[in-house]
Amino acid sequence: MSDSFRLSEEQELFRDTVRRLAEERIAPRAAEIDETDEFPWDIHALLAQNELMGVGYPEEFGGSGGPIEFAIMVEEIARVSASASLIPLVSRLGAIPLFIAGSDAQRKEILTAVVRGERQMAYALTEPEAGSDAAAMRTRGARDEGGWALSGTKRFISNAGIADTYTLFAVTDPEGKRGRNISAFIVRSGEPGFSLGRTEHKMGIRGGPTREVILDGYHASADDLIGKENEGFTYAMRTLDFSRPTVAAQALGIAQGAFDFALQYSRERKQFNQPIAEFQGIQFMFADMAMQIEAARLLVYKAATMVAAKDPSVSYWAAIAKCYASDTAMSVTTDAVQILGGYGYVKEYPVERMMRDAKITQIYEGTNQIQRFVIGRQLTRSGRPR
Ligand SMILES: Cc1cc2nc3c(=O)[nH]c(=O)nc-3n(C[C@H](O)[C@H](O)[C@H](O)COP(=O)(O)OP(=O)(O)OC[C@H]3O[C@@H](n4cnc5c(N)ncnc54)[C@H](O)[C@@H]3O)c2cc1C
Incomplete structure (x- = not known):
């Protein structure tokens, strides 16, 4: 993005391309994905065929574009199906620890396959007793022959079951300082000691699987350690800083999709012999919705720009963008339901x-x-970061 707060021509063209694909190929599947609650393998294949699984990945691994292009893509997919937007979003969340601290060999092996659509990733931080307080995790990595034995339960893991590669966090120094005693590992499904626990039945984002991941003496080799021992919690928090603008983009897309539908509906639905769009009470609702959406979009690009620049203030902007865009999504979608009345x-x-x-x-x-x-x-x- 330039200083003029406008996307470049290429970025606008990219948006048009993704929007067309989303409207033609993903929107017709959206209600069915929600209804069946089954992972849409066809949409994953569609994204891979159109080289969209590589957006936001380094070119050396077959990727293209950066955090802004990734945000544009997620927004456009979420505009028609939030569940489908999770396909690139969650794999990239799982991949970010490798961007931050992975070895050349780890990145080459895993990122290349994700970009090609041959692998999917997941990010396993949360546990039953450690949600907001993630540093309180209990999953343990104990030294064994040639690496670590990992044991513990991770809860609410997006993509669990369909991902084959997980970035997973475990306490490797139980006596160590809180937050300085956790390491990050690559964990592969199908290996001894890896199993899946309960599946969550969710209110929304159905079709995006959320399950427990259970490790019981899973052997992680020395090559599966990501970055430095006991630095994993720093990578986990940095990963969230880099990914939150994407959740913000997803929220923005959901809000825009609901807004667009309600606007069109309001022009067609007549009551008191006129389209409901003519009522000032409805127009004021659209004005409020539009103000929130436009502000959220600027925040998404601001935060994505900070990620691209690896700016020290990225935590602040990522948190602002995620919080504001998601509050916007909740408020705008609720108003969209209201505008459709009983049909909403x-x-x-x-x-x-x-x-x-x-x-x-x-x-x-x-x-x-x-x-x-x-x-x-x-x-x-410290005050507002510059
Ligand atoms: C569908 C879904 C997908 C998910 N995907 C993943 C994933 O892929 N990987 C992963 O690791 N995790 C994932 N999560 C976990 C998610 O990040 C956590 O649910 C979230 O961080 C909150 O943790 P919790 O549910 O344990 O809530 P809690 O931490 O128990 O919080 C309960 C309430 O207390 C509030 N609260 C907690 N601490 C404070 C505080 N200090 N100040 C004020 N209020 C506070 C919270 O805001 C919340 O309102 C997923 C969750 C869901 C539901």
Whole structure:
């Protein structure tokens, strides 16, 4: 993005391309994905065929584009199906620890395969007793012959079961300082000691699997350690800084999709002998929705720009973008349901699905209370970052 707060011509063209694909090939599947709650392998194949699984990955591994292009793509896919937008989003969340600290061999092996659509990734941080307080995790990595034996349960893991490669965090120095005692590992499904636990049945983002990952004496070799021993928690938090703008983009897409549908509907639906779009009460709702969406979009690009620049203030901007865009998604989708009246509340129309999908964006990758904590701590301790 240039200083003029406009996307480049190439970026706008890229948006048009993704929008066309999303409208033609993903939108017709969106209600079915929600209804069946089955992972849409066909959409993963579609994204890979169109080289979209490589957006936001380094060129040396077959990727293209950076954080802004990735945000544009996620927004456009989420505009028609939040569940489908999770396909590139979650794999990249799992891959970011490798961007940050992976070895050349790890990156080459794994990222190349993800870009080609041959592998999918997941990010396993949360545990039953360690959600917002992730440093309280209990999964343990104990030294064994040639590496570590990993044991513990990770909960709410997106892509669990369909991903074959996980970045997983475990305590490797139980006596060590909190947050300085955790290491990051590559974990592969199908190996001894790896199993899946319960499947969550969710309000929204159905079709995006969320399951427990259980490790029981899983052997991670020395080559499976990501970066330095006991530095894993830093990588985990940095990963969230880099990924939150993408959740913000997903929320923005959900909001835009609900807005677009409600606007069109309001022009067609007549009551009191006129389109409901003519009522000032409805127009003011659209004005408020549009203001929130436009502000959220600027914040998404601002945060993505900070990620691209590896700016020291990235935590602050990522938290602001994620929190504001997800609050926008919740508020805009709720208003879209209201604008459709009774028709908004039934499954024949997509806005009730969008409202259900919006809710998770206020919860995952750190709840919005945690985002406000990150923003508030920055401001009160060090002031607004430049
Ligand atoms: C569908 C789904 C997908 C997910 N995907 C992944 C994934 O792929 N990988 C992964 O590792 N995790 C994943 N998560 C986990 C998610 O990030 C956590 O659910 C989230 O961080 C909150 O943790 P918790 O659910 O344990 O809530 P808790 O931490 O128990 O929080 C409960 C409430 O207390 C509030 N709270 C907690 N601490 C504070 C505080 N200090 N100040 C103020 N309020 C506070 C919270 O905001 C919340 O409202 C996923 C969750 C879901 C539901």
